[in-house]
Amino acid sequence: MGTPEFAVEPLRCLIKGGYNVVGVITMPDKPAGRGHKIQYSPVKEFALENNLPLLQPEKLKEETFIEALREWKADLQIVVAFRMLPEVVWDMPRLGTFNLHASLLPQYRGAAPINWAVINGDTETGITTFFLQHEIDTGEVIQQVSVPIEETDNVGTVHDKLMVLGGKLVIETVDAILQGTVKAMPQDKMAVQGELRPAPKIFKDTCRINWRQSAKSVYNFIRGLSPYPAAWAEWVSPADESMVVKIFDSEKIIEEHRFEPGTIRTDGKSFIHVAVVDGFLAIKELQLPGKKRLKTDELLRGFKLTNHFYMKVD
Structure with a gap:
């Protein structure tokens, strides 16, 4: 069965x-x-x-x-x-x-x-x-x-x-x-180390990224949902238009900063970094609605992203 x-x-x-x-x-x-x-x-x-x-x-x-x-x-x-x-x-x-x-x-x-x-x-x-x-x-x-x-x-x-x-x-x-x-x-x-953890069913809302966490926590969250059903976030444009973006791969950057969690740092060509509480998450692979899953540099060739965009944080 x-x-x-x-x-x-x-x-x-x-x-x-x-x-x-x-x-x-x-x-x-x-x-x-x-x-x-x-x-x-x-x-x-x-x-x-x-x-x-x-x-x-x-x-x-x-x-x-x-x-x-x-x-x-x-x-x-x-x-x-x-x-x-x-x-x-x-x-x-x-x-x-x-x-x-x-x-x-x-x-x-x-x-x-x-x-x-x-x-x-x-x-x-x-x-x-x-x-x-x-x-x-x-x-x-x-x-x-x-x-x-x-x-x-x-x-x-x-x-x-x-x-x-x-x-x-x-x-x-x-x-x-x-x-x-x-x-x-x-x-x-049976011998168990630490407390018992459950594994409840995952829904769409479960997959939303909380940027007010450590780089390690967000990194684990993204890989824990990749490739399916995929972690997601909303990025907001300078015109205040929001768009859901799925994130499949990332990298931790531990670095002191004064940015608000969810702030985007990018050169518009090769990297997208999102601020978290103790550094940044470098987004390596992502997908926009109705588009293919792409590596960051591939996406940035066809999408104009600036430092005025940010990830929505509730």
């Missing part, structure tokens, strides 16, 4: 490993983009390419779906980046249902664990397999693998590292369950 690209790799590993995948469950198709064309999830595309039986229930408690699921007679269910399951679904297989989660549980329970680990400046994250139970992301842990987060990593690079390792960990977990060697551990018995 899964929807995004992150869930395809474990499915690919199961097929490649010769496991008997009796069916795949993914989200219903939905319109996307400007033309509102129907778009299949990455998991559906992979399932169709490999001729795997497929279900796309609107509601997970629908009797027709429950009956179809029972008919598959699955011994084990695997969930990767899907929806919260009702007990009638996760309790159905004789060997249970386990989830692959992109954090070192119990840290970062929730919908966006990779984003929040990078936003918070963590130097380590990982993946966890655990048995499902009633409360989301709280089940007994089966296995974990840790991964370093480099200073230059963004969500995209961490996602890809965890995706590859996730496929391997799912196979190891399946084998351990089949061999009866699993010694699952309750999460409240």
Whole structure:
């Protein structure tokens, strides 16, 4: 059971490993983009390419779906980046249902664990397999693998590292369950450094940059949302016209100054620096509405930016 690209790799590993995948469950198709064309999830595309039986229930408690699921007679269910399951679904297989989660549980329970680990400046994250139970992301842990987060990593690079390792960990977990060697551990018995941090779903307003912070905090925020859904800010022209700009890459400049946070410093040709409380953020890659994502010098060749522009600060 899964929807995004992150869930395809474990499915690919199961097929490649010769496991008997009796069916795949993914989200219903939905319109996307400007033309509102129907778009299949990455998991559906992979399932169709490999001729795997497929279900796309609107509601997970629908009797027709429950009956179809029972008919598959699955011994084990695997969930990767899907929806919260009702007990009638996760309790159905004789060997249970386990989830692959992109954090070192119990840290970062929730919908966006990779984003929040990078936003918070963590130097380590990982993946966890655990048995499902009633409360989301709280089940007994089966296995974990840790991964370093480099200073230059963004969500995209961490996602890809965890995706590859996730496929391997799912196979190891399946084998351990089949061999009866699993010694699952309750999460409240696990050693945790520092306080537990949540990983709530990210919305558009979540992605707005607060320039009244340190350079490090803003830098981590930008890379924690890059390449998707992308941090954004409003820059304001001398004519008091505002425009939303997405920022994908930046660099910290620690420097004493007397500028207000959000002040823009630029030569109009090669650099854009935005003032923060302890220095500046050099914007390296950005995107204006309706335009392509560009490096700063590329954008400045076609857009006249001056020091009279500024970033809006609420």
